[in-house]
Amino acid sequence: MEKITKNKTNVKALTGGYAVAEAWRQIEPDVMAVYPITPQTTIIETYAKMKADGKVATEIVQVESEHSAMSATIGASAAGARAVTASSSQGILYMAETLPVVSGLGLPIVMSVSSRALSAPLNIHGEHGDVMAVRDLGWVQIFAEQVQDAYDDTIIALKLAEEINAPVMPIMDGFHTSHTTERIEILDDEVVKKFVGERKVQQSLTDFENPTTFGTLALQNTFFEFKLDQEKVMQKAKIAYKKICGEFFKISGRKYSLFEAYQLEDATSVIVIMGATAGTAKDAIDKLRLKGKKVGLLSVKLFRPFPYGEIGKALSHISKIAVLDRAISFGAFPPLYQDIVSSVYHSHSRKPDLVSYIYGLGGRDTMQKDIEKVFQDLAEGEISSKIKYLT
């Protein structure tokens, strides 16, 4: 993310949860299905109050479970409405059965996520375990580093979803971003409304003249092609995301892309990370740079579809890479690491040194000194195929 244009009237101190609700207020979807779970609750409570105060006309459906939250959102979206929801952790897994239905039906649903650890043991704090568990279900996933991104991502996600007819999950780190107050710039209501425009509905349950059957049974002779079509949509998503980020820059002055490169150009040792902890890593890099260390960062923004080629290219001159995952894949390398290995395999003529770290599970703090330690390991050649844990 680059410079924020200073417009005093629109600068507000907001938590991530409030900022997302604020974006939703400006978009004003037709339908929002809500079911509470920490740390997502601040989004839906804020929105409910906006509705109670007459600021939005959205039909809010107070469902009895997340399974029904996504089911109602599916019904509403198929009926031609702009329909959204929000969730975290157990909630996302509770509705997991319906997530591939959304992508399979090509419904442009946006679900705001405050990511959180999964039980057991119970833990309500930030982690990416929940969104990683559903990463291969045909949803676009976008990670926010800070509150400003969480607000901006919501607007970008909605436009993206409706442009490609696929679901999008903008993700912020639970508590770390959802509950931290930061000064952010809010766009004017009219600017947001104009940017997202109206949903262009192709097929709808409320088109009685042209009845559509949604959710057919596809047998061995047709199912495979349905999946290939979905994969084409995901490839389109990457291009559409870049284009929409360009359009968003014009209205906001804020620049987003597939990933953020920080001090990457002349770096020799690099950390690859996603989400809120990128901020901590940048601070650590600033400090190490003052000492003359050639360190840098690549923070992945678009995680699904994963921009393998672009990331591989950006890392092609780097010889030492540490990938930091905020999720564990029991018995395997964690997700981001696996994707980075795939990226560099095709772009590096010489194998770089790669090492996997897992950090921040269940809300465990990751401090600047932890990041410095990672760079120190890289410098000292503490690199192996063993996963390291920043406990």
Place this chain on the structure above:
Amino acid sequence: MNKDLTKKFSSGHATCAGCGIPAIVRTVLGATDEPVIVSNATGCLEVTTTIYPATSWKVPYIHSVFGNAAATAAGIDAAQKALEKSGKLKKKAKIVAFGGDGGTYDIGLQALSGALERGHDFLYVCYDNEGYMNTGGQRSGATPYGANTETAPVGSQSFGKTQQRKDLMEIVKAHGIKYLAQANVAYLPDLKRKAQKALNTPGPSFLLVLQPCTQIWKFPTSEYVAVGKLATETNFWPLYEIEDGKYIINNIAKEPKPIEEFLKTQGRFKHLFKDANKDVIAKIQNDVNVSWEKLQKKV
């Protein structure tokens, strides 16, 4: 086939010969001239009518998963309200959700309960064939005591299902909805009248419709009406309505037939006619009598 009957649901579908499901769907959808949107749970109705690229549905239709027909309908209801408010929808359709007994008594019960409690404007129709038929005939919360099923099979130590079926009508009634009724595919005029009432009820309404399944209940394909009639004539499946909390029984027979008349028509109860299982039949008869008395007292 009569054109009117196939206006909303075509004659091309893959249900077993002699299946009562199409008659239920046609009768319910035929009960209104207004536009209709259908939400359907996974099950026999869904898999036999939506095999891509064909579809039997001539009205807008959505199938999502097994347990969410009511929640999907709830979302459609919210969408219609929002789109009408913003001027994007001129006329709201009637929303009808269809679920089997598995999709309603069991895996979809929570979603149904939530949608009823929130008061969405829709009709939920449970076609009850008393088991998970699409997956080959396993027991459900609707399977009657003593029935032989794939997951509660008869064996040297077992006479089939050992539990009662759930009283779904009472469960639904407890939500305080304005209209619900128990019907039977063997009595189509009664079903049509009830569907009309239900569709004209603002807010949620509910129909529980018995649908004898030739395949799994094991009776000849020509017999579903006869088997269905016996279910009602023995008081195993009384026809009744609950309107604004008031019970109306629609079929008071002078002399109910003994339960054996119903049981003996079906392979799933064949084992009950062995000497060792005499007491099981006696218990079923007693349960039917008790339920019938209870129902009459509610009127």
